Amino acid sequence: MTTLSDHLDDLREHGDLLEIGDRVHWDTEAAVVATEALRHNCAALRFDETAGRVAYASGVYAGPDQISGRENRPWRRIAAGLGLGHDVGCVDLLDVLSRWETTPLSEAVLLDPAADRDAGDDLYALGLPGVDDAGRQGVTQGVIAVERDGTTTWAPVRGTVHRGSTLRVVVPGAVDEWFEGGRAASVSLGVEAATLVAALQGWTQDRTVPAVPERAAGLADVPLARVDGRVVPASAEVRIDGVADPTDAPVSGPEATWERATETATLSFEAEGIRLREDPTVPFVPLGAPLADDVHLMSLVEAATLYRRVNGYWGVSPVSWVQLPVESRLGLCLVSSEILYAGFDWQLANALFSFSDYFDKVLVLDEYARPTDLARALDDMWVKAHPGNDWVFSDPNAPAATAPVYRRDGETGSRLYISAIWDPRWDEDYIAPRVTFESSFPEGIRESALERWEALTASRAGDDGIEDLPPRYDDDAASRGDGA
Amino acid sequence: MTVDGFRGYLREVEARDDLVRIDDPVSWNLEASALTMLANENDGPIPLFESADGARLVGDPYRGSQRRPWDRIALGMDIPPDASRREFYDETIRRLKDQRSPETVDRRDAPCKEVIETGEDVDLLDYPWPYIHAGDGGRYSNLHTLVAPDPDSAWIDYSYHRVMVHDSRTASVLLLAGEQTPNLFYYKYERRDEPMPVAIVVGADPAVQYSSVMWIPTGRSEAEFAGGLKGAPIDLVPCETNDLLVPADAEIVIEGEIRPDVRRDEGPFGDYFGYMHGPRRSMPALEVTAITRRTDPIIPFCVEGTGVGHTENSTSSMEIGCVGPDATLGLRAGGFDVDRCVPWQSTPRTVYVISTDATAPGELHELANFIFTTWGMLHVDFFVFVDGDVDPLDQRAVLEALALYADPDEDFHQFGVASMPKVPLNIYQTPDEKGNAQTGTSKAKTAKAYIDATRDRDDDAEAAAEAADEETRYWARTLLAGAGADPDGLPGIDPTEVEP
Numbered sequence: 001m002t003t004l005s006d007h008l009d010d011l012r013e014h015g016d017l018l019e020i021g022d023r024v025h026w027d028t029e030a031a032v033v034a035t036e037a038l039r040h041n042c043a044a045l046r047f048d049e050t051a052g053r054v055a056y057a058s059g060v061y062a063g064p065d066q067i068s069g070r071e072n073r074p075w076r077r078i079a080a081g082l083g084l085g086h087d088v089g090c091v092d093l094l095d096v097l098s099r100w101e102t103t104p105l106s107e108a109v110l111l112d113p114a115a116d117r118d119a120g121d122d123l124y125a126l127g128l129p130g131v132d133d134a135g136r137q138g139v140t141q142g143v144i145a146v147e148r149d150g151t152t153t154w155a156p157v158r159g160t161v162h163r164g165s166t167l168r169v170v171v172p173g174a175v176d177e178w179f180e181g182g183r184a185a186s187v188s189l190g191v192e193a194a195t196l197v198a199a200l201q202g203w204t205q206d207r208t209v210p211a212v213p214e215r216a217a218g219l220a221d222v223p224l225a226r227v228d229g230r231v232v233p234a235s236a237e238v239r240i241d242g243v244a245d246p247t248d249a250p251v252s253g254p255e256a257t258w259e260r261a262t263e264t265a266t267l268s269f270e271a272e273g274i275r276l277r278e279d280p281t282v283p284f285v286p287l288g289a290p291l292a293d294d295v296h297l298m299s300l301v302e303a304a305t306l307y308r309r310v311n312g313y314w315g316v317s318p319v320s321w322v323q324l325p326v327e328s329r330l331g332l333c334l335v336s337s338e339i340l341y342a343g344f345d346w347q348l349a350n351a352l353f354s355f356s357d358y359f360d361k362v363l364v365l366d367e368y369a370r371p372t373d374l375a376r377a378l379d380d381m382w383v384k385a386h387p388g389n390d391w392v393f394s395d396p397n398a399p400a401a402t403a404p405v406y407r408r409d410g411e412t413g414s415r416l417y418i419s420a421i422w423d424p425r426w427d428e429d430y431i432a433p434r435v436t437f438e439s440s441f442p443e444g445i446r447e448s449a450l451e452r453w454e455a456l457t458a459s460r461a462g463d464d465g466i467e468d469l470p471p472r473y474d475d476d477a478a479s480r481g482d483g484a
Numbered sequence: 485m486t487v488d489g490f491r492g493y494l495r496e497v498e499a500r501d502d503l504v505r506i507d508d509p510v511s512w513n514l515e516a517s518a519l520t521m522l523a524n525e526n527d528g529p530i531p532l533f534e535s536a537d538g539a540r541l542v543g544d545p546y547r548g549s550q551r552r553p554w555d556r557i558a559l560g561m562d563i564p565p566d567a568s569r570r571e572f573y574d575e576t577i578r579r580l581k582d583q584r585s586p587e588t589v590d591r592r593d594a595p596c597k598e599v600i601e602t603g604e605d606v607d608l609l610d611y612p613w614p615y616i617h618a619g620d621g622g623r624y625s626n627l628h629t630l631v632a633p634d635p636d637s638a639w640i641d642y643s644y645h646r647v648m649v650h651d652s653r654t655a656s657v658l659l660l661a662g663e664q665t666p667n668l669f670y671y672k673y674e675r676r677d678e679p680m681p682v683a684i685v686v687g688a689d690p691a692v693q694y695s696s697v698m699w700i701p702t703g704r705s706e707a708e709f710a711g712g713l714k715g716a717p718i719d720l721v722p723c724e725t726n727d728l729l730v731p732a733d734a735e736i737v738i739e740g741e742i743r744p745d746v747r748r749d750e751g752p753f754g755d756y757f758g759y760m761h762g763p764r765r766s767m768p769a770l771e772v773t774a775i776t777r778r779t780d781p782i783i784p785f786c787v788e789g790t791g792v793g794h795t796e797n798s799t800s801s802m803e804i805g806c807v808g809p810d811a812t813l814g815l816r817a818g819g820f821d822v823d824r825c826v827p828w829q830s831t832p833r834t835v836y837v838i839s840t841d842a843t844a845p846g847e848l849h850e851l852a853n854f855i856f857t858t859w860g861m862l863h864v865d866f867f868v869f870v871d872g873d874v875d876p877l878d879q880r881a882v883l884e885a886l887a888l889y890a891d892p893d894e895d896f897h898q899f900g901v902a903s904m905p906k907v908p909l910n911i912y913q914t915p916d917e918k919g920n921a922q923t924g925t926s927k928a929k930t931a932k933a934y935i936d937a938t939r940d941r942d943d944d945a946e947a948a949a950e951a952a953d954e955e956t957r958y959w960a961r962t963l964l965a966g967a968g969a970d971p972d973g974l975p976g977i978d979p980t981e982v983e984p
Contacts, residue, residue, distance in 0.1 A: 018967040032952045036960040042969045065880040067830070069550060070525070070794050290884060327880045331887030360892055375793025375830040376758065378883070382831040383757035386912040387865045388902060388931030396893050406891045406940065413893035432759035432911040433619070435789030437525070440617040440754060441518045449518035456504055457528065 001109070001221040002083045003235035004190045007060060008046060008281065010080055016043045023049040024056075026137060030129040034058035035289040041065060044077065046281065052127015053119060053276065054238060057283040061141075061193055061293040065327045066374040073372065074326050078296060081193030082220050090371035091321050097197065097304035100209075101218035108217040111234040113225040115275040123161045123271055126238065129284045132253040136160040140256065140285040141293060142189040143199045144171060144269075145213075146179060146244065147230035153178065153210040154199045154233070157187060158256045158287070159269070167240065167269040170251045172203040172258075176265030178210060182245035184228055187269060189282045190237025193297075194220035200301040204262045206309075206355065237280040242271040254288035257298040257330060260402040261357040291326055299324045302356060309355050310335070310348065319348070321371040330358040331403040334377055336369040342424045346392070349417035353398070360401035362417040368434070380420040390419040486562055486716045489595075489733040490687045490782070493560050494545065497530055500565075502556075504529040509536070512612035512623065516541050520787045523547075524796040530556075532782070537612040540782040545627075546690070546798035548805065551972065553795035553829065557805030560690030561713050568975060569877045573824055576713070576809035580698075584711030586718045586729075594721035594732035601775040602724055607652040608772060611736070614785045617754035621764055622648045624753070625738075627784040627798055629696040630657070631683040631728050632665045632742075634703075635672050640728065641665050642696040642706035647684060647770065648750050656748035656767040657682075660907045661923035662862045664702060669742055669768060670923045679741035681726035682770065687735025687782055689714060697802045698810035699859040707731075725773040735781040739774040755909055756799060756833055758792030763915045765908065767924065793830040803832035804877075811836070811859070820851050826876035828868070835866045837876035840938075849897065852934035856899060862907040862925070867934040885937040895936040906930040 002010070011017035018037075024030045024047050037045055041064035047056040061081055063074040073079075079088040084096065119125065128137040138161070143154040159169030167187065188195075198216035202209045209215065213231045216222040225234035232239060247268040285293045303322045311317035318338040324330045333352055339345055349362040369377050385391060394415040400407035407413055422431050433439050437446065487493050497503045504523075510516050510533045520543025523531050527550045533541040548556045554572050555565035563575050591597045601607075613623040626646040633640050643665040647655045659666035673680040685692065691714035692707075700706050707729075711717045720729035725739045746769040752762035786798040795801055804827055811825040821842045828835035836855075842848060852867050860867075870876060870885045890896065908918035908926045919927025952960075961974040971977040 018964065018969055020963060020967050022963055022966070024963075028952070029956075032956050033960040033963055035952070036957055036974075037964055037969070040961070040964075040969075040973050040975070042964055042973070045964075045967075067793075067879045067883065290880065325883070327883045328887035329884055332883070359887070361887065373793060375879070379758055379792050379831045382828070382835045382866060383759070384911060386930065387933050388898060390912070391896070391898070391933065393892055393896070404888045404891070406889065407893075413891060416892035416896065426914065430914050432761050435617060435754035435758050435760055435792070437518070437521055437790075439760075440521065440619070440789075441514050442618060445514045445518050449515065449522055452506075452508075453519055453522045453526075453528070456506065457526075460504065460529070 001192070001223060002081055003192055004060070004237060004281065004283065005235070007081045007193070008057060011044050011060065011077065014086060016077070018043045018045050020045055020047045021049060026051060026127050026129045027135060028130055028133060030056055030058070030284070031131045031286040034284070035286040038062055038286070038289050038291045041068060041072070050127050052125060054126050054128070054280045054282045056129050057281050058286065059293065060283045061196065062291055062296050065291055066325065067327055067378070070373070074291070074296060075300060078193050078300060082197070090323070093300065094304050094307045094321060096219070097300060098308035100201065100215065100308070102211060102214040103217035105214060105224065105231065108214070109221060109223040111223045111225055113227060113232065113239060113275065114235050115237060115239045115277045115280070117276045117278065119274040119276045121271050121273055122164045123167060123240070123274070124164050126274070126282070128161065128282060131284065131286050134160070134252045136162070136252065138253060138284065139167065139169065139187065139189065140287055141196065141283045142187055143191060143195055143233070144169065144185055144187050144244065145230050145232045146183050146185040148178065148180070148183070151210055152213055152231035153202065154195065154212040154216070155203045156196070156199045156256070156258055158251065158259070160251055160253060165271045167271060168247065168249060168251050169267050169269055170259060170264045171267055173263035173265045174208045175203055176246055176267065179244070179246070182243055184230070185242065185244040185269065186227060186230065186232050187240040188233045188236035188238070190280060191233045192220065192222055192235060194222045195233045196297055197301055200258055200297060201305070204258045204298070204301070205305050237277050238282055239275045240269070240271050241273045241275070242269050244269045256285070256287055256294040258294065290329070295326045295329055299326050299330055302330065302358060306333070306352055306355055310351055313351065316340070320367050323371060324358065325374055327374070329403055331361065331401070333359045333362045334365060335362065336365040336367055336371065338367045339421050339424060345419045345421055346417070353415055357399070358401060358403040360398065360404065360413070360415045364417060364419050364421055366421045381418050385418045385420040392417050392419065486714050487560055487690060489689045490735060490784070493690050494532065494542065494782070496559055497545070497556065502529050503532055505532050505534055507534050510541070512537050512541065512614045514615055514618060516543060516614050517616040517785070517787045520544055521790045524787060524790045539612050540780065541612055541614060542782055542784045544786055544798045545784050546693070546801050547796060548801040550794055550796065553801045554805035557694065557801055560694065562715065569875065572805070573809050573812065576805070577813045579712045579715065580709060580810060580813050582712045583705070583708035584714070584717045586705075586707040586711055586720045588729060589719045589721055589732050591721055594719070595778050596730070596732055596734040596737050597721065597776050598779045599777050600724060602773070606772055606775055608649050608655065608738070608775070609652050611783065613649050613783070616785065616787055617760065617789065619760050620753050621749060621751045622650065624648055624785070625684065625686060625783070626788065627693070627786045629685040629688055629692055630665060631685060631730055632668060632680055633728060634668055635676070635678070637703065639703045640706065641668065642692065642700070642710070644696045646753070650748055653772045654748065655770045655772070656750040657742060657770050658750055659768050659924055660862055661925050662905060666924065673742070674744040677744050679743050681728060681741050683723055683726070683728045683730045684738040685730050685734045686738070687784055688731040689718060689733060692718060692731050694802060694806040697799070697806050699814065723774070724776060735783065736775065736777040738772055739776070740770050740772040742768045742770050754789035756788050757831065757911065758789050759911045760789070761909055761911055763918070795829050795832065800832050803827040804829060814859070815851070818854060820854070821847070823872045824876050828882070829877070829879050833863045835868065836860070836864055837868045837870060837882050839870050839872050839874055839876045841872035848934065848936055852897070852899070856904065856932050861905060865932050869934065869936050869938055871938045882937070886935065889939050890935050890937040896933060897936070898931050898933045902929050902931065904929055904932050
């Protein structure tokens with residue numbers, strides 16, 4: 001279990017957290033700084049000097065874009081937040097997220113809430129950062145907990161502060177239906193990655209699963225607490241208790257990514273009490289910015305569900321990995337798979353279109369494509385797929401995808417899949433081997449070159465700090481092969 | 485100030501601690517390329533092999549850093565390597581407009597004449613041309629400038645065609661019809677049954693190397709463009725066995741002629757798109773007549789196919805740093821409203837990204853049509869158009885535009901599914917489709933496409949919502965730099981002005 005506080009310490013230890021010591025105003029200034037940090041692949045941020053009672057953090061579950069650097073792993077902060085370390089491979093992460101393991105509440109870790117300091121009921125006093133120019137404080141990363149018939153669920157929220165005690169939040173529409181009217185609820189801010197992932201898995205995927213606390217506990221031993229009969233994340237930095245009622249009033253500001261493919265409803269949440277940890281930190285997301293946390297979280301949750309479904313549908317598990325690159329804001333899906341028979345690429349691409357509403361473009365790669373090399377995967381799109389034969393468009397009657405900005409009116413259109421695989425009709429001799437270190441040199445040359453290069457860089461390291469070579473293979477490559 | 489030739493360039497690289505000298509013997513037979521590939525993939529220093537079977541080799545000397553693939557191209561032109569993307573493009577374009585006439589120097593003053601080998605003394609195998617990938621068809625010289633004349637005018641073309649060594653005096657040259665020098669050979673010299681005199685200039689001034697990968701308009705002096713890039717005249721000297729003038733400070737000049745109706749095997753080769761393409765094919769044969777050189781020449785080479793996706797060798801860096809600005813200038817000169825034309829960093833010769841504010845109906849089609857029928861005919865399969873406010877060198881931003889703004893219904897435009905020419909350097913055609921045509925293009929035709937990833941008017945409001953004004957964004961970046969963010973990654977931030 002990795003609380004947000006643990007996670008921030010861990011990022012700091014790994015040089016992946018910058019402390020912003022200057023005073024930054026909550027009204028969009030913090031969001032602009034956070035956006036620039038994301039846009040330029042900076043570390044996560046902690047804003048130490050704020051006007052309110054909480055410090056801010058941003059980018060804590062975001063990461064660098066993979067395409068700009070060979071070693072970049074966009075998912076590394078989420079993986080670290082899940083307690084999986086900084087070096088976990090993409091496929092291993094997908095495996096963990098797609099298991100959907102649960103821990104019964106009776107077996108989960110129950111603690112007293114860490115947020116035990118009474119902070120009244122004035123939301124404005126928190127000084128939560130706003131992310132648009134409407135001048136409202138906002139909630140951009142957190143969960144709402146509500147109980148019904150002895151079952152507590154957690155759901156993702158996005159919202160804005162409207163009066164000192166009123167928070168208006170967007171939730172998945174199914175949550176509103178599950179509520180059946182007004183109920184006591186808690187909004188938790190500054191929670192673990194597992195809590196956010198479980199809430200998205202519970203309410204934004206193909207079927208709703210209200211038992212989210214059980215899933216969070218199953219995913220990463222998230223400690224739980226009981227407050228007024230409902231279960232809440234025990235380690236939350238801030239907990240706002242109150243009553244939530246459905247409302248038709250809108251919530252201003254840019255949408256979170258999960259809202260793009262999920263029907264939503266709005267709740268008016270009347271705060272009755274605010275509880276804080278000591279020196280609380282509230283992560284926020286500059287929604288609409290590239291590479292923001294909401295994009296990363298939804299990308300992984302959606303990819304894990306698709307990975308589970310396409311590997312559980314035909315009685316075999318041919319798919320090596322699925323990605324919805326954060327760089328594409330989920331508008332593109334990459335799938336690496338064994339091609340079981342001629343036409344399987346078409347079948348696979350169209351199954352993915354059926355299973356997700358986000359994208360209308362799928363790139364099919366062979367099983368040798370590495371999930372850690374997006375640039376190379378895209379290279380296959382451009383050089384391996386025949387520009388006339390392998391860019392395949394459907395008839396124009398497909399539903400509009402939700403990630404792209406076109407056809408938001410729901411007008412139907414075409415989908416595109418690109419088949420960057422070898423033509424199954426080809427003779428083996430036609431297939432071009434990849435140029436890699438491993439394929440280009442005999443073993444003796446490779447070993448000798450590696451030794452010499454390591455010696456050379458080591459001898460320079462004293463002068464200029466050149467680091468050792470990274471390992472030739474990562475876990476993903478080692479387990480999935482590295483090409484012909 | 486200008487860079488003092490290829491050696492001066494290497495000194496500049498070394499002065500920045502970006503070059504490593506390898507004194508122990510290294511073989512041309514895969515060893516030098518293996519070490520170079522490691523350097524390329526790990527963003528390491530440029531390897532200079534001091535003892536490579538009797539001579540010196542340098543692996544991928546123009547490879548840029550992974551974060552700024554144009555930085556060593558800039559260094560070769562004495563442009564500050566920390567120039568921003570836009571500053572580098574603008575300065576390169578300015579220099580291309582400011583051409584300088586070359587000057588002819590006496591043979592005695594030409595370093596490339598320190599040793600002159602003619603007649604029986606000529607032996608290509610005296611030099612450590614590298615065997616680059618296991619599976620290549622042979623040893624290659626693949627980082628040089630091929631100098632060839634138009635038989636009907638005074639025009640001399642500089643171009644870049646790899647050469648596979650066969651024996652002491654013979655090599656095959658990859659000439660693909662559709663490009664300037666190959667067209668001169670196939671449609672003028674060979675039709676007249678005449679040999680084409682050539683000089684292969686190895687290790688010339690960086691500006692000469694850069695101009696050889698650019699598409700300089702037919703009839704224009706490439707030496708003058710090279711002088712513009714260098715900011716000073718290029719010194720030329722006459723060849724020994726033909727009438728060509730060649731850069732005087734080159735490391736090696738191979739003189740010879742490409743014979744009509746004589747072919748030699750060429751390939752396969754691990755090529756720029758990251759695959760070992762084949763099959764072996766017949767290409768025009770070069771008969772070597774003289775080799776002139778410095779006493780201790782340095783032979784540069786490129787490990788093609790490495791760093792695919794991350795611009796990690798000399799040719800991919802030259803595509804970004806040289807071809808991009810040249811193409812931008814060419815399109816503007818053609819009357820097109822182009823902000824910048826940039827090779828897609830991951831796949832630089834197959835895909836180009838053009839940022840433009842063009843809005844007139846049909847303008848993108850006309851632009852793509854122009855390119856596909858001219859310099860983009862053979863290698864380029866795709867163009868991606870993005871708005872003028874999208875940085876085409878930012879692959880993340882381009883991928884985002886592609887995913888979010890390019891509607892499969894309306895924005896993907898294929899040009900004739902099986903009607904367009906293609907070089908056989910591809911992996912999506914079968915060997916039968918590629919064939920072994922006399923002029924080097926594939927037997928089967930193919931398709932090309934352009935993708936309109938610009939925003940529609942209705943999308944503008946949403947896109948604008950995320951953007952703060954530049955002044956505020958700059959302030960934010962200064963705050964990040966002050967907090968310890970790497971200033972190299974923050975546009976507009978001068979590392980020397982960041983307070984610790």
